[in-house]
Amino acid sequence: MILLQIIFTNVGNPHALGQKPLTFPRQVVALCQAPFLLDDPNVELVFPADAIARAKHYLSLTSGGLGAYSDAHGIPGIRKEVSEFIERRDGYPSDPEHIFLTGGASIGVMQILNCIIRGELDGILVPVPQYPLYSATISLLGGSLVPYYLEETANWGLDIVNLRQSVAQARSQGITVRAMVIINPGNPTGQCLSEANLKEVLQFCYQNNLVLLGDEVYQQNIYQDERPFISARKVLMDMGGNISKELQLVSFHTVSKGYWGECGQRGGYFEMTNIPPKTAEEIYKVTCTSHSPNVPGQIFLGLMVNPPKPGDISYERFVRESKGILESLRRRAQIVTDGFNSCRNVICNFTEGAMYSFPQIRLPPKAIEAAKNAGKVPDVFYCLKLLEATGISTVPGSGFGQKEGVFHLRTTILPAEEDMPAIMASFKKFNDDFMKQYEDYGGYLRM
Amino acid sequence: MRRFVADLSRKLTPERRKNLVTCVLQHRTCSLFSSFQSQSSVVIPIRFLNTASVDPSMASDYSGSPVTLDTINIKVLNCEYAVRGEIVTLAQKLEQELKENPGSRSFDEILYCNIGNPQSLGQQPITFFREVLALCDHPTILDRAETQGLFSADSIERAFQILDQIPGRATGAYSHSQGIKGLRDTIASGIEARDGYPADPNDIFLTDGASPAVHMMMQLLIRSEKDGILCPIPQYPLYSASITLHGGTLVPYYLDEATGWGLEISELKNQLEAAKSKGISIRALVVINPGNPTGQVLSESNQKEIVEFCKKEKLVLLADEVYQENIYVPDKQFHSFKKVSRTMGYGEKDISLVSFQSVSKGYHGECGKRGGYMEVTGFSPDIREQIYKVASVNLCSNISGQILASLVMSPPKVGDESYESYFAEKDAILSSLAKRAKTLEAALNSLEGVTCNRAEGAMYLFPRIELPKKAIEAAKSANKAPDAFYAARLLDATGIVVVPGSGFRQVPGTWHFRCTILPQEDRIPAIVTRLTEFHKGFMDEFRD
16 A cells, blocks of 8 residues: 555645745744844844844834734734735725734634624625635625626636626525625636726626625736736726725735735735725724734734835845745646646636636546445545545535536645646546546446 | 525515615715715714614615615624723823823823733733744744854744644644644643643634634524523623624623622522523523633632532533633632532533633733633534534634743743743732732722722722712713713823723622723832822712
């Protein structure tokens, strides 16, 4: 028996697969953890001057260092840095008072949905396939998930007609559709929305009185040049007129993804656009019961939106590390897509963004039957066999939602680049063996 | 896990909602209510129903409303958390005023005595803990010779130990949803060392502070408003807020101020029966030990009675033990409820017990780190799976906080290089807290009409004020609860921020406020002076 190494490609958890943390933020936060180091004459032997200066800067923004609760919605100075980042990115001013720092983007999503969902008659439009935080949260809060299907054959594009149909059907069943979620770049699908698509979505939400929830946590992870990231807020502001003053939008971001991958820090934020102050106050009130997001995570966020600049001692290294990661991710996105597409029964859209690949696996009828006999959904069956045979741990597409009778799996593009060819070869071998086994009409079912 | 659009048999006729208009400037005048225009910079609510009485069964109309005060989840509207309530907003405004016009008041700074946030008031973190955390944040320096000149040897060693328990030393990766196994092992050993009874690392769920763990349990236990949770009055308002947010019912049991905030089983029984007769199904009993805001430390015999009560009535015992290291009186000791239960011979099958601990309190006071855990015992494996599932939606708690929780539960030992400095720091903080507790208690007791039980533990004093009739009437005219009125006046005159007792609930007709014992020792005389002067002036103004 061959002892397999398990390859965890089931979670978007870059550091667990060998991606190194960026050096500069770790230096800064370490110094903030141990401020007594700043007084030590030997500190410059181990830490660069700009990290030391930045640590002092962030400590001065806190109300007692890393160990004090901050404002419930985050340290004001860091919220200001976030607003400045948003302004630089989009070209429109952003108000720090409309920004709430949270313990990861997920917490922010849960807080906003908790505000919106009053009962099971409140529906939230969620893309299918979707990241199951949404389905889980809607379920926990007692609301209704209203699915809208992304079109796989159109590169997981958004179909306004399907969107309208979903809403109409929900309403006919007494559901009040309250909000729409877009994940851009998509998870698990990776598609990057075009500006035209975003405009359509915004108009749609405006016409239907929906709050738009823009999950933009993968905005740094873009692997093609045709559709760079453009924030929902920028498109909204570009549209001008009444819609830009009235359409309610909440945008989410995090330190867990991008090229930072600092999942374990639990740092994120949401920005509210056109949400009435009294409502924001109520959201603030609820966040107070959990005091404040963790302070180190807030500092990571500050560093992410306000990284080293040209001329800073740490700038070159920072850029080298960041570029290295992003360029490698881009190459891995291609390797994985090509690897899947080299299998005759697999169709894989290119990973335009985010961290995942979501190939469609065409399963022969015998495989589907075998799955049924084993008491498993077909893609679960396939993924379990894949794990047993190769050690590759993926997530069956049924965990994200898909069209009836169509099967997928989600894998990440995060394993080290040098391991990728072997992993894809291992997958292909498994898949081809699987197909031989279950397409073999004269054969028998192997245990 | 996922609920698609359900086929509902009952159809709602779209019902035009009563015109609740909350129009806010700069934001749109709702097209549904276009006749209203706002020009001032104040929110002018035109409400036919106030927020407290919004009918939750009111269906929204067909077009779906944008998110405004009248269309958000009513549980959010109903939830209150006084620790950061109105008085704090006032204080922040005052602080701004002082910044813009220094010298405009008789005091030159705001003293935040409202929140248990030690390091915001000058308390220093424990050096050893921070050394280890810094090294875990930046492990690449561990191998460098210069690092040994900056950090103690045992902190380097501990960092290596901890990092070896984390796959790939990746402190930036999501961990297991219950927290890193090796850290849970450490915590379990720490619990065993504390209690003398074994703890299972699989019973431990590391969370971003104790508060999220409390929320998780409330979410699990509360099915509807017919589910009641017994809570001590006065209570820490996380409980009332959390119960409201999850749609349950808080069933109060009153602590007895006259007997040092004693917990009477007869009171528990009475409240339980009363609730049952109203059709409430009691699911759990919350005990905060040491108490917040009341500071009492339960006697072991009292704890035994509580355990028996929970066992008999089949209640989950939710033991908030975050102040377990804050004990200031020689005649009291902390005993965990787990220890007490096991001493009584009760095991997994006998009592469902959840114990909450945090890195925010004690002598370490690391509030901003958001570290803590709950130890869950006496639940069936399938319930444990459900708890795990809920924990996994948020993936995991922050890693640095997890590491800190393990350090708190296994600090330096005698013989370790850092032991002496660690112990000196810890001892200094705890004895200073005890001293401040005593000084402030005496000062409060010297005030006319004020009685204050001693702070046996935790971080607060909760004095009772006999407010004269005139003051109560003035409060009524100002549309404030009497203790909120007093607290606002206190803030205005002295810059001291306390939390009105009504934020914690109290026996009706009695008034209190909660004040922390956290300002540094050198501030205490000024606080005492200002408070005494203010109180005298207040009583002169309102005395009958």
